Amino acid sequence: MKMIVAIVKPFKLEDVREAMTGLGVQGMTVTEVKGFGRQRGQTEIYRGAEYVVDFVPKSRIEIVVDDDRAAAVVEAIAASAKTGKIGDGKIFVLDVGEAIRIRTGESGGEAL
Numbered sequence: 001m002k003m004i005v006a007i008v009k010p011f012k013l014e015d016v017r018e019a020m021t022g023l024g025v026q027g028m029t030v031t032e033v034k035g036f037g038r039q040r041g042q043t044e045i046y047r048g049a050e051y052v053v054d055f056v057p058k059s060r061i062e063i064v065v066d067d068d069r070a071a072a073v074v075e076a077i078a079a080s081a082k083t084g085k086i087g088d089g090k091i092f093v094l095d096v097g098e099a100i101r102i103r104t105g106e107s108g109g110e111a112l
Helices: 010-023 067-081
Strands: 002-008 029-035 042-046 049-053 056-065 089-095
Touching: 002 010, 002 067, 010 056, 010 067, 056 067, 067 089
Parallel strands: none
Antiparallel strands: 002 056, 002 089, 029 056, 042 049
């Protein structure tokens, strides 16, 4: 199993969700986060004054899938989250040792 963690722009979240629904992904966790990468924050203007926002709002998406579906999920996230501008985000793919559904006790791929 693989855990796919994607950090994307918040306004692209719905596009990613639709792409995951189209692939038949049955669950995902979304968290509102803040951070910065190469862009090092951004400059905003508020009431005529310019100030720097060090941390940019992002959405963190976590999805666990079987190994054979991971590549398709990563491709779909990348395609649906891309704007072509700086700050589009990142995708990380991690190995998952075990998954257990609390309600039924199912484990492994059955728990997904």
